[in-house]
Amino acid sequence: MARSAVRLGERYELGELLGRGGMADVFRATDTLLDRPVAVKVLRDGTDDATDRARFTAEARTLAQLSHGGLVMVLDAGIAGTDAADRPFLVMELVDGPTLAAELAAGPLEVERVGAIGVQLAEALAYAHDRGVVHRDVKPGNVLIGPDDRVKLADFGIARLIGDTVRHTRTGQAIGTAAYLAPEQVMGRDVDGTADVYSLGLVLLEAVTGVRAYPGTPTEAAMARLSRRPEVPAHLPEAWQHLLRAMTATEPAGRCSAADVADRLRTQPTGPVPAASVREPAVGAGSTAVLTERATAYVPVVPPTTGPRPRPPRADAAGEAVADAVRRGVDRVRALEPHERGVAAAVAVLLLLILVVAVVAGGDDAGGSELPPGTPPALERPLAELHHAVEGG
Secondary structure (H helix, E strand, O other), X not given: OOXXXXXXXXXXXXXXXXXXXXXXXXXXXXXXXXXXXEEEEEEOOOOOOHHHHHHHHHHHHHHHOOOOOOEOOEEEEEEEOOOOOOEEEEEEEOOOOOEHHHHHOOOOOOHHHHHHHHHHHHHHHHHHHHOOEEOOOOOHHHEEEOHHHOEEXXXXXXXXXXXXXXXXXXXXXXXXXXXXXXXXXXXXXXXXHHHHHHHHHHHHHHHHHXXXXXXXXXXXXXXXXXXXXXXXXXOOOHHHHHHHHHHOOOOHHHXXXXXXXXXXXXXXXXXXXXXXXXXXXXXXXXXXXXXXXOXXXXXXXXXXXXXXXXXXXOOOHHHHHHHHHHHHHHHHHHHOOHHHHHHHHHHHXXXXXXXXXXXXXXXXXXXXXXXXXXXXXXXXXXXXXHHHHHOOO
């Protein structure tokens, strides 16, 4: 006997699984009332977290307020099942075609094509921002590419109305995909549309180079942008370099708006770009993740001072690599104005703890009197210099 199809709301017949998100599954489905294909996003079985349910409901209400050709249209929403095991679901238009993430798996795209895709995404974001909505998870996996390269931005599941006093994110956590978070998201600050512009800048940069700006684990990828800006290759057309740097400025006030991005992409010249090597997807960087720790400050990125640096006569490979990293931190702190060094103190303390813990386990037994026991000799001098620089020496 054939198994009966799963239905939601006595109207939607679920088909194949199209994708899995952090809290929900997306199915191809049929609207049996109107006899049309749709996409149905269903809160996953066994999820009884009130925060997840509140976020899911917020997605339906947010999308219902938006109507734009560059945004996935919401058609219906509801809750199916019993009171003890209800399943909230969201019905959306079905977009047949790959995601931008799938396209980039084969390598970088031509600049002209990225520009055309970027215009559409920037216009859709500008529309949402004008209505007080921030997406907060702009990434290649949320960009759906339909026929004729018409793109739609999907998954406003973590969007939040600007100025909304109701927060669905637990205190001290940042929601988003680590590889594309804006610095203020990493630090748990309030965000506005400029956070989406930053994320879009990283998406466009990856699309034209084939290389993710911040690879690594979610924590590594998130924290990296607090100490350095994304690298914009010099071989890109000059107009692209200026735009990408404007989109990914560390401070929100230094970024352009989504509307400005769309205007500049329509008019800027493009040119051939040498093929870039494709990096394997980083572990955990492509899916939405919750960062349970947030940073409290970051060191402004400043050019390092020049001049030779003496190398210690004794150091193993790991200790020497970390020592170099600390020396760079010393250069950056020393370049700051005296009144700015207090801001750097928190990062310096965090750096001291992380670096020492990372290498002490397999390091030397020697250590200075003011450093933790077991600090490798290769780190004693640079760590002391960093402490001295922060204190104003």
